[in-house]
Amino acid sequence: MKRFTSLYQRLDQTTSTTAKVASMVDYFKQIPAADAAWAVYLLSGRRLKRLIGAAVLKEWLREESELPDWLVDETYNRVGDLAETIALLLAETHTHATGDISLHQWIEEQLLALRSQAVDAQRATVTTWWATQSYEQCYVSNKLLTGALRVGVSQLLVARAVAEYALLPRALILHRMMGEWEPNEAFWNSLISTDDGEVVPSRPYPFCLASPLDSPAEDLGDVTDWQAEWKWDGIRAQLIRREKQTYLWSRGEELINNRFPEVVDMASSLPDGTVLDGEILAWNSEGVMTFADLQRRIGRKNAGRKLLNEVPCRFMAYD
Numbered sequence: 111m112k113r114f115t116s117l118y119q120r121l122d123q124t125t126s127t128t129a130k131v132a133s134m135v136d137y138f139k140q141i142p143a144a145d146a147a148w149a150v151y152l153l154s155g156r157r158l159k160r161l162i163g164a165a166v167l168k169e170w171l172r173e174e175s176e177l178p179d180w181l182v183d184e185t186y187n188r189v190g191d192l193a194e195t196i197a198l199l200l201a202e203t204h205t206h207a208t209g210d211i212s213l214h215q216w217i218e219e220q221l222l223a224l225r226s227q228a229v230d231a232q233r234a235t236v237t238t239w240w241a242t243q244s245y246e247q248c249y250v251s252n253k254l255l256t257g258a259l260r261v262g263v264s265q266l267l268v269a270r271a272v273a274e275y276a277l278l279p280r281a282l283i284l285h286r287m288m289g290e291w292e293p294n295e296a297f298w299n300s301l302i303s304t305d306d307g308e309v310v311p312s313r314p315y316p317f318c319l320a321s322p323l324d325s326p327a328e329d330l331g332d333v334t335d336w337q338a339e340w341k342w343d344g345i346r347a348q349l350i351r352r353e354k355q356t357y358l359w360s361r362g363e364e365l366i367n368n369r370f371p372e373v374v375d376m377a378s379s380l381p382d383g384t385v386l387d388g389e390i391l392a393w394n395s396e397g398v399m400t401f402a403d404l405q406r407r408i409g410r411k412n413a414g415r416k417l418l419n420e421v422p423c424r425f426m427a428y429d
Contacts, residue, residue: 111210111211111212111213111216111247112210112247113137113140113141113145113210113213114137114145114149114213114250115244115246115247115250116246117133117134117137117149118246118250118261119246120133121133121134121153121261121262121263122261122262125262127267130262130263130267130271131267131270131271131274134149134153134263134267134268134271134272134275135271135274135275137149138271138272138275139275141212141213142212142214142295143295143298143299144212144213144214144293144294144295144298145212145213145214146298147214147293147294147295147297147298147301148213148214148217148293149213150268150272150287150293150298150301151293152254152259152261153261153263153268154264154265154268154269154287155264155265157257157258157259158217158221158222158254158257159257160256160257160258161221161222161224161225161255161256161257162224162232162236162255162256164192164256166229167192167196167236167252167255167256168182168186168192170233170236170237171192171195171196171199171200174200174237174240174241175199175200177199182195182199185198185199192252192256193249193252193253193255193256193258194249194252196240196248196249196252197245197246197248197249197252198245200240200241200248214293214294216251217254220235221251221254221255223235224236224255236255239251265284265287266280266284268287269283269284269287272287272301272302275302276301276302278302278304278305279305281316282305283301284316285313285315285316286300286301286313287301288313288314288315288316288359288363289310289312289313289314289359289363290312290363290365309352311350311352311353311355311357312350312352312355312357312365314348314350314357314359314363314385315348315385315387317346317348317361317387318387318428318429319346319361339428342389342391342398342426343391343398343400343401343404344389344390344391344392344401344404344426345360345361345389345390345404345408346360346361346387346388346389346390347359347360347361347366347370347373347388347389347390347425348385348386348387348388349373349377349380349384349385349386349388349425349427350384350385350386351377351378351380351381351382351383351384351385352382352383352385353382354382356374356377356378358370358373358374358377368411368412368413369407369408369410369411369412369413370390370407370413370423370425371413371418372418372422372423373390373423373424373425376425386425386427386429387427387428387429388425388426388427388428388429389425389426389428390404390423390424390425390426391404391423391424391425391426392404392407392421392422392423393422393423393424394421394422399421403421404421404423406420406421407421407423
């Protein structure tokens with residue numbers, strides 16, 4: 111846990127991508143596989159579900175700090191972050207630092223164990239962390255506790271660091287990081303294993319997203335040589351047909367088969383091994399519908415017959 115906290119600080123204190131990659135590579139060299147898996151999970155933007163609400167944590171903070179409510183509120187308003195406020199206000203009560211525990215042990219055996227505890231037990235556990243962790247550990251622990259840990263690295267940068275550590279192509283690492291996976295030792299070992307050509311049927315490819323020009327448009331040459339495509343107002347998705355199964359992924363790497371069954375049904379006619387990158391659009395007999403219409407479908411995990419008829423959808427393939 112101390113090593114992950116130190117890594118978090120190093121990543122947060124620099125804007126250099128080279129330095130960030132070097133810090134992650136150094137971290138991977140020092141830790142067990144299970145820790146590396148959790149680090150990739152967290153650094154790539156995946157989050158733990160919030161375990162305890164902010165209002166409850168704030169109330170515990172008031173009582174543990176023994177400070178006037180107005181002072182706690184004023185501090186929180188000035189800082190603007192509950193995790194940091196807790197660490198700041200309780201730092202003086204730290205009497206000793208806890209012994210080091212691995213990241214995966216802390217998450218799996220202590221943090222996630224809160225789900226099965228009664229409120230009183232949760233409070234005893236959390237306030238013990240506040241009283242025994244260093245300021246830096248307390249801050250990171252609270253971020254994980256609230257599901258709000260954000261680090262200044264992208265999934266692409268994490269993949270670059272893993273690729274550099276494992277001496278593998280970055281594209282391969284990116285592909286292996288896509289889709290659903292559990293942050294454990296087995297995943298890390300498969301992530302950094304030698305490329306054997308194996309393809310997980312459900313795994314999508316990294317999305318081919320647009321990016322802004324870094325130079326004047328004129329540098330691309332004569333406009334008559336350009337090829338332009340319409341900017342559709344839908345949601346980006348990837349449609350996979352492998353081993354007679356269909357998988358429809360959102361850009362956020364969420365399986366959305368049940369939300370767009372007509373797209374999944376259509377895919378059954380595609381040749382096995384087909385992967386399409388494109389856009390899901392609300393589209394009726396009059397043409398493309400509004401994004402507000404599409405949102406009605408996005409907000410439902412399972413689309414009923416009435417909604418399917420009112421907001422039919424299509425998949426517009428790009429690649």
